[in-house]
Amino acid sequence: MVDHSDWRVGVASAPVHHGEILQGVFTGDGGLTRGLVTLPCTIHATRATFIPAPGAEVTVTPDWKGKARRAAELAVRAVTPADAGPVGGHLELTGDVPLCRGFGSSTSDVLAAIWAVKDAFTNPLPPQDVARIAVRAETASDSLMFEESTVLFAQREGTVIEDFGYRMPPMRVLGFGARPENDGRGVDTLAFAPARYDQGEIGLFTRLQAMLREAIQMKDVALLGSxxxxxxxxxQRHLPIPKLDLIRNVARDSGALGVQAAHSGDIAGLLFDRDDPEVEERTGLAQRLLQALGIHEQWTYTTGD
Incomplete structure (x- = not known):
């Protein structure tokens, strides 16, 4: 007889990201591997509820969230003992994450599902295991499961290439829709093959990794922005942002410290030092300058400790 006394309704909430600070190919244990560093974001979230039940079937609402359902199945297997017998349940997802924009909607769904299952069975599931489950569920994942540190993450292997040891320094992010002609419809990320980088770009990624390591360890927002x-x-060679030269002019004129983008989406952001006494004035000027370029879809948030 299987003991169900430890089962409960599991609940969890998972954040989104705002594209990447860095994405490319890097040297890992097995040679060159694709990797990315995610920019955390606080403006959207996915909430999940998981109700365990005897039997092997896992169902999900909405029923088209197949990646999240698969993640819940894998998580159930990971947190229940082999002699527990068939275990399933029902997963329900709610939230406000826009699709196909670069906010990491599928990873947010998958992560919320895994964490809700973990909560239902009150069993530990470290971030490294969560990452492997996420990649199995959605082929390529972002690194949202690593909450306590910034990592260079192999998004198709579910492994950490480098743990930088600290969270990102505090930043004010002025986000915007980088392709106004899309009218917020986003980008079909599945239609794009993974970028193929040349040797010059591959060498540059190594230098950028070293720069980012220093930026995070020294809490240097300007270096991170670079x-x-x-x-x-x-x-730009793989998924160009219209008017990027003009956007860079906005960054320069407003005192932003860098331009970041979702490398497979249609959102981008200007990065400011949160602790700059003039951050409000700089952000306001940048908003007006972007509007003058026809970029009216904008939002702001703060990240970091």
């Missing part, structure tokens, strides 16, 4: 801008410029 890394983000360089990564955005490299991505």
């Amino acid at each position: 890394v983000a801008t360089a990564s955005t410029e490299i991505n």
